[in-house]
């Protein structure tokens with residue numbers, strides 16, 4: 001067979017097989033959805049959806065091995081967004097879902113740095129990348145009127161033979177030649193993200209990025225009142241999200257301290273009630289929420305072992321450990337033993353309670369002995385003498 005005919009036959013085969021790949025009948029990951037995986041670790045939770053879903057990417061914070069992905073799943077669950085996790089390598093999570101719904105939740109995660117729509121993915125070599133760019137219909141993403149930029153990330157130290165800077169220039173040239181769009185690195189209309197992860201190259205169009213400085217502004221030392229027992233904003237936001245609370249729902253922090261968790265729940269649009277046994281803590285929480293222009297539903301002095309409320313939709317909290325915050329002559333374990341039945345009696349059906357406690361407190365046994373369903377558990381190393389255990393519990 002003449003070489004040119006053979007080449008044309010291969011091109012025809014590629015044109016036939018590529019759309020099949022996009023339908024996910026075959027995948028460059030080596031498998032579709034299911035436990036385990038080849039290069040990629042595949043999520044065991046596969047929510048299959050009908051309709052016109054596309055493939056999106058999330059870039060999670062690498063600050064913890066399990067919390068960021070658990071938070072993302074909890075947000076998707078809370079907003080009843082059908083999704084399928086099709087790839088997860090280090091900080092990159094690839095999701096098939098309805099894009100408009102994903103965009104609406106993209107700013108909620110404490111550990112969620114960026115999200116966008118995937119344009120293409122292919123093997124991590126220049127030849128494959130060039131072919132895939134030539135093959136892909138870029139019209140939905142980039143037109144000749146647009147300006148654009150491409151910034152590369154590499155996760156897990158992979159594809160070392162490809163320089164990020166070289167790839168940015170190489171892709172910029174390919175995209176500009178194909179679409180007529182102009183490169184603008186300062187304020188591009190279309191910011192693209194290139195990612196090297198596993199043995200693949202991904203190109204996506206960024207739809208949401210965490211605003212620069214937004215976390216820094218909420219750090220404990222930047223608030224009106226500082227207290228060493230307070231939680232940093234990303235972790236506090238994550239606990240709120242793990243409770244699967246939605247905006248407009250009632251949220252309780254029964255050990256609110258100076259309001260680290262209450263601030264995050266308020267920013268997410270919840271009706272927040274905070275309780276603390278000490279008046280000065282309640283006053284400080286009030287000042288801290290006001291500092292960010294937030295109006296809680298209520299901040300009151302009270303005892304978490306005797307909660308003066310009938311119903312709340314979700315609870316996330318950090319009880320005292322007896323170090324930074326006083327247990328008021330009790331112990332964390334005893335406080336939890338009295339608080340958990342209270343939580344159970346006031347949570348709405350399906351509501352969740354999320355809390356942190358020092359590893360070794362026995363919180364898991366306590367929760368199970370009180371009939372809670374344990375949905376999730378994480379460990380978070382803080383320093384030599386404190387590792388937090390985070391539990392996500394269902395009351396009914």
Ligand SMILES: C[S@@+](CC[C@H](N)C(=O)[O-])C[C@H]1O[C@@H](n2cnc3c(N)ncnc32)[C@H](O)[C@@H]1O
Nearest residue numbers: 230231255257258259260261276277303304325
């Ligand atoms: C670890 S701090 C909470 C920090 C808070 N989540 C934040 O991010 O700012 C625990 C708080 O529980 C309060 N506390 C201790 N015993 C309590 C009880 N029985 N009922 C309610 N609050 C209590 C303490 O005064 C302390 O402010």
